[in-house]
Amino acid sequence: MRGIYFLLTFISLTLGYSPSNVIQANDKNFHEIVTAPGKFTFVDFYADWCRHCKKLSPVIDQLSNLFVDYPEIQVVKINGDKDGKKMSKKYVEIGYPTLLMFDDSGKHVEFNGVRDIDAFSNFIQQLSGVRLDKSKQDEVGEVAQEEEENKDAVISLTPESFEQQLQNTQYAVVSLEGSWCTHCKEFAGVFDRLATTVYARNKNIVFATLTVDEQGHGDEILDRYGVKRIPALLFVKDGNLNDPVVYEGDLKRINKVIDLVNDFTGTLRDIQGGLKDGAGVIKQITESIAKANGNYKEILHQLDEVSGDTAPFYKSIVESLLTDPNAINVEYNRVKLVLDRDIDNLSGGTIDSLKQRLNVLNSLRL
Known part of the structure; x- marks a missing residue:
């Protein structure tokens, strides 16, 4: 019974363990790792306090997976806050993260490009002479596309x-x-x-x-x-x-x-990312319409000189007022209904556009 327990425990640990292909170096073994014969070593010097390092960490993990079948390439991390302080002090000149490529003589070149998987893999291939096969290159493209979609704000x-x-x-x-x-x-x-x-x-x-x-x-x-x-x-x-x-x-x-x-x-956002009342309102045009007394043709000329996201909408409202004095209320009710009824199915950009229109219409109804 005891043997079965240990077997189940071993299986559970094995299934739950996800090995990393990144080598975690420290001050004691760093020199030995980067001067291993026939190896090229890409090193990420990082610090625990550095949020840019934290964002980069999963990219470094993905990079190591790309080269896992290429024994000439090593991907290494070393922590400048803990057991890598001595080596980090020696090699980090500007700040964290610092990214260096070593050959087996200990000579190194710093990476200064865009910090993404495509740029990293190209950098390693160019300096090492190792070329990823087509399946790995396709993988780089897929990861790069995911990075672009999830690009840091x-x-x-x-x-x-x-x-x-x-x-x-x-x-x-x-x-x-x-x-x-x-x-x-x-x-x-x-x-x-x-x-x-x-x-x-x-x-x-x-x-x-x-x-x-x-x-x-x-x-x-x-x-x-x-x-x-x-x-x-x-x-x-x-x-x-x-x-x-x-x-x-x-x-x-x-x-x-x-x-x-x-x-x-000039953007009126609230804490949730929505537009506040007044966003999109062009004050001088709203005031001109209020004083027009039905003479809207002059306002159309005025709008030709006005810029802004809602200027075309103002123009369409003024053109509608020439034939329908109740156009503002009709359009207000229509836009409000759409927002109230369909907001969960609308994109953020559409919601912004409708909210700006509702703000404009509301300013004209006052």
Whole structure:
């Protein structure tokens, strides 16, 4: 009976165990691992406090699985917070994560590209001369597609990539953080929620982070904008990095931060990501319609000079008013019915569009 118990226990542990192909190195065995004869070793230097490292970890695991049938390639992780402090101090010059490719002589090259499975696999193949077979290349494509679909809502910036990644953005909200900063870690959850929930539908707003490490790498960005305390927010419009708005005030209350982003972008979002009343309303057009006394043709000319998501809708309403004085109420009832009845079946973009129209109509009914 006892033997059966141990057998069942062994089977349970075997079924529940999922072996990792990543080698976990430490200060004692690192040199031996990376100088193993005939081996090329891709090393991820990480730290427990580094949220960018945590996001990268599953990608490194997938990378190791790609090369599991290629004994020349090793994928290694080493923890700069625990038993890899000595080696990390030696090899990490900029900050975490640091990604290096070693040959068996100990020579290494740093990876500085886009941190995705496709770029990593190409980097390894180019430096090692090893070529993945077609089935593995297809696997890379599938993983890359999944990565694109699940792309992080928050971009990780470095001082070197700072200008390039922000220069073509319409609106960018950058969280300036420090690796040692407790308040920054607390704010990270708030910032992620802004990107993934509150403003998830706003593709014209980029959310990014720049982390200054304990060695001071990144201080040049803080000095450039006169930032004295972190966490802080940097608001960049139309890629203009010469004159951003810097905010170093209260970041503990998410509603306060949402107000800041709303004011900066002109987007009226609530904490759930929905549009507030007033979103989409063009005040001067609403006032002109209220004063028109049935003379709407002049407003049509005025609308030709107005930009905004709801300008075409205003125009269609004004054109309807020329033939039907009750057009506003008719359209209001129709849009409200759709939102009330079908909201669970509508996409986020459609809900936003209908909510803006309802706001416009409601402003015209007052």
